[in-house]
Amino acid sequence: MAGGTEVSRSPELRSKLLWTLGLLCAYRIGVHIPVPGVDGAALAHFFDTAAGTLFGLFDMFSGGGLRNVSVFALGIMPYISASIIIQLLQVVSPELKRMAKEEGAAGRRKITQYTRYGTVLITLIQGLGIAVGLENMFSPGGAPVVTDPGWLFRIVTMLTLTAGTILIMWLGEQITEKGIGNGISLIIFAGIAVGIPGALVKSFQLISLGDMSVFIAAALLILMAAVLVGVVFMERAQRRIPIQYAKRQIGRKMYGGQTTHLPLRVNTAGVIPPIFASSLLLFPATMASFEMADWLKAVAAWFSPSTVLYNIIFVALIFFFCFFYTAIIFDPKDVAENLKKAGGFIPGIRPGEKTQAYLDGVLSRLTLWGGVYIALISVLPMFLISQFNVPFYFGGTSILILVGVAMDFMSRLESDMISRQYDGLIGKSNRLKGRS
Numbered sequence: 316m317a318g319g320t321e322v323s324r325s326p327e328l329r330s331k332l333l334w335t336l337g338l339l340c341a342y343r344i345g346v347h348i349p350v351p352g353v354d355g356a357a358l359a360h361f362f363d364t365a366a367g368t369l370f371g372l373f374d375m376f377s378g379g380g381l382r383n384v385s386v387f388a389l390g391i392m393p394y395i396s397a398s399i400i401i402q403l404l405q406v407v408s409p410e411l412k413r414m415a416k417e418e419g420a421a422g423r424r425k426i427t428q429y430t431r432y433g434t435v436l437i438t439l440i441q442g443l444g445i446a447v448g449l450e451n452m453f454s455p456g457g458a459p460v461v462t463d464p465g466w467l468f469r470i471v472t473m474l475t476l477t478a479g480t481i482l483i484m485w486l487g488e489q490i491t492e493k494g495i496g497n498g499i500s501l502i503i504f505a506g507i508a509v510g511i512p513g514a515l516v517k518s519f520q521l522i523s524l525g526d527m528s529v530f531i532a533a534a535l536l537i538l539m540a541a542v543l544v545g546v547v548f549m550e551r552a553q554r555r556i557p558i559q560y561a562k563r564q565i566g567r568k569m570y571g572g573q574t575t576h577l578p579l580r581v582n583t584a585g586v587i588p589p590i591f592a593s594s595l596l597l598f599p600a601t602m603a604s605f606e607m608a609d610w611l612k613a614v615a616a617w618f619s620p621s622t623v624l625y626n627i628i629f630v631a632l633i634f635f636f637c638f639f640y641t642a643i644i645f646d647p648k649d650v651a652e653n654l655k656k657a658g659g660f661i662p663g664i665r666p667g668e669k670t671q672a673y674l675d676g677v678l679s680r681l682t683l684w685g686g687v688y689i690a691l692i693s694v695l696p697m698f699l700i701s702q703f704n705v706p707f708y709f710g711g712t713s714i715l716i717l718v719g720v721a722m723d724f725m726s727r728l729e730s731d732m733i734s735r736q737y738d739g740l741i742g743k744s745n746r747l748k749g750r751s
Contacts (some may be wrong), residue, residue, distance in 0.1 A: 351540030386479035397433030
């Protein structure tokens with residue numbers, strides 16, 4: 316109630332929320348605008364048989380745009396891929412690393428520009444791959460997906476998909492600048508959330524047809540609630556390292572002496588590990604969706620999500636990407652050096668290399684438990700489907716994204732309202748001083 320009252324009293328905050336909602340609606344409209352030259356009915360039949368492939372994963376992140384081969388078919392995934400590539404390059408390129416850390420806002424603008432260029436390049440390559448793949452697709456009835464294949468169709472598809480991805484990127488940046496929350500994350504959130512009503516309808520249909528008992532449905536509902544509570548708890552979980560600053564006298568003033576903490580999240584890598592692991596493992600199944608050799612189809616069968624081999628490799632890849640991505644975004648050496656320069660230290664730990672080793676050890680243990688948490692959440696739906704033949708639409712990577720983005724949005728909204736309350740108090744005090 317208090318949050319709703321604050322929004323209604325603040326025209327600027329209300330304008331931000333409406334701007335965010337309007338741009339998300341524009342994104343959802345674009346999902347339903349198809350690329351010319353594609354038979355929608357034949358493509359729908361094809362996707363009914365491709366739920367466990369990379370197409371199904373990308374279709375989830377594009378909010379159904381890939382299933383429709385819309386102008387937003389690639390979604391925001393090329394931008395995310397380009398961002399990750401730029402982050403990886405910062406590890407091996409001293410120039411990019413210096414640009415990101417020493418040049419401030421100007422360096423960040425350059426890196427953002429490089430990310431945009433990378434997004435266009437990746438989208439052009441993926442657009443060509445999708446165009447060629449569509450030409451080789453046929454519905455189960457034998458109807459071709461592309462009505463008039465050729466280079467004209469490929470070029471039109473490449474340009475259309477590239478323009479759509481650039482528009483999504485622009486929408487995300489506009490939400491971040493003029494709205495509330497991270498625009499890219501909210502676009503992914505909207506794409507996944509739009510599939511929830513359809514999943515609910517499928518569940519009710521299974522119950523009405525007798526394919527799923529009411530008891531199993533109730534158990535699934537309880538399990539969903541437990542998963543949601545567990546995800547919220549783990550996303551908020553953090554280890555607070557106490558930091559103390561030594562007192563320093565500069566001139567006649569004494570500085571330092573305060574105590575604070577360094578928060579280290581249990582899930583530092585976020586949703587990157589399951590996304591990358593799924594993409595790598597679903598690649599064989601995607602290749603087998605085309606008309607290819609029998610041996611490739613046999614390999615794809617080994618990597619089906621219902622097999623034990625798939626789940627073992629999936630969990631191993633999740634742990635690998637958890638440690639790998641955490642090492643990219645958090646550098647204990649830099650943190651230790653910055654603390655030493657600022658006169659800060661961890662009680663009982665010497666500044667410098669000892670602090671670096673301590674932070675590295677704590678972060679490794681936290682990342683291990685974070686990997687266990689992500690692996691359990693990601694494997695749960697596959698386990699229910701393979702072992703009990705129970706449909707479980709609300710788990711895995713999707714629920715991690717939904718909960719994480721929702722929590723981030725609410726925290727940003729709350730901080731925005733608090734800052735406006737402080738601004739109002741400061742304005743009132745200034746007016747009172749002026750009157751006196």
